[in-house]
Amino acid sequence: MRHLILDMVLTSSSLQHTVAQKPETEVLRVSEIFFSLQGETSRVGLPTIFVRLTGCPLRCGYCDTEYAFYGGESMAISSILEEVSSYEAYNVTVTGGEPLAQKKCLILLKLLCDAGYSVSLETSGAQDISRVDVRVVKVLDVKTPGSGEAKKNRWTNLKYLAQQDELKFVLCDELDYQWAIETIRKRHLDHICPILFSPVYDKLDPALLASWVLRDRLRVRVQIQLHKLLWGEGPGR
Numbered sequence: 001m002r003h004l005i006l007d008m009v010l011t012s013s014s015l016q017h018t019v020a021q022k023p024e025t026e027v028l029r030v031s032e033i034f035f036s037l038q039g040e041t042s043r044v045g046l047p048t049i050f051v052r053l054t055g056c057p058l059r060c061g062y063c064d065t066e067y068a069f070y071g072g073e074s075m076a077i078s079s080i081l082e083e084v085s086s087y088e089a090y091n092v093t094v095t096g097g098e099p100l101a102q103k104k105c106l107i108l109l110k111l112l113c114d115a116g117y118s119v120s121l122e123t124s125g126a127q128d129i130s131r132v133d134v135r136v137v138k139v140l141d142v143k144t145p146g147s148g149e150a151k152k153n154r155w156t157n158l159k160y161l162a163q164q165d166e167l168k169f170v171l172c173d174e175l176d177y178q179w180a181i182e183t184i185r186k187r188h189l190d191h192i193c194p195i196l197f198s199p200v201y202d203k204l205d206p207a208l209l210a211s212w213v214l215r216d217r218l219r220v221r222v223q224i225q226l227h228k229l230l231w232g233e234g235p236g237r
């Protein structure tokens with residue numbers, strides 16, 4: 001069924017009009033494509049196909065995907081779509097690195113939506129999201145001081161978020177936690193979309209973070225990376 005939908009998408013004349021580029025000739029650098037459980041966000045636990053694109057201009061101190069900064073394989077977008085379809089699943093997450101660092105990621109996102117997948121995008125918050133297909137659920141990081149990349153937050157992105165999207169704070173310590181509260185208050189972030197608080201793995205105790213959130217009656221979701229609980233760190237998960 002998925003193959004049939006994909007064939008229709010790749011050959012439809014409407015596609016040729018709405019996306020000037022052809023998926024057979026447009027290429028992205030891909031670090032890995034794999035099938036796993038979504039470990040984060042409101043989609044946690046859902047079987048999901050992950051497309052991890054290579055490269056990221058940021059260098060967060062806690063980064064757990066440094067292996068995706070370099071290397072990877074150049075793939076035509078049509079080949080990416082075919083590999084995605086081979087898993088015969090419904091949910092797709094495009095991640096990185098920073099997927100939007102490759103501009104043709106926008107084409108991939110649109111074609112995944114056209115093919116009928118439920119698509120989410122994990123992005124650093126440092127890249128322009130204004131042209132991301134509106135059907136894509138955007139999970140946008142807000143970089144904290146502890147990340148070392150807080151100056152890269154592109155605050156103009158906030159106006160392109162909708163209720164279906166999510167804002168994610170990855171927290172290193174209590175200073176990050178207090179900064180996050182102040183940022184939510186100052187920028188009215190809780191009026192935009194749901195907010196995620198995620199402790200840095202092996203650095204901030206999740207139980208401690210949970211106690212702070214309960215104490216302060218915050219309207220945020222505390223999340224722990226499910227895939228790391230199940231399988232530890234490493235590629236392909």
Ligand code: SF4
Pocket residue numbers: 056057058059060062063064065066096097098124
């Ligand atoms: S934005 Fe993401 S991929 Fe890039 S350095 Fe930070 S944590 Fe790593």
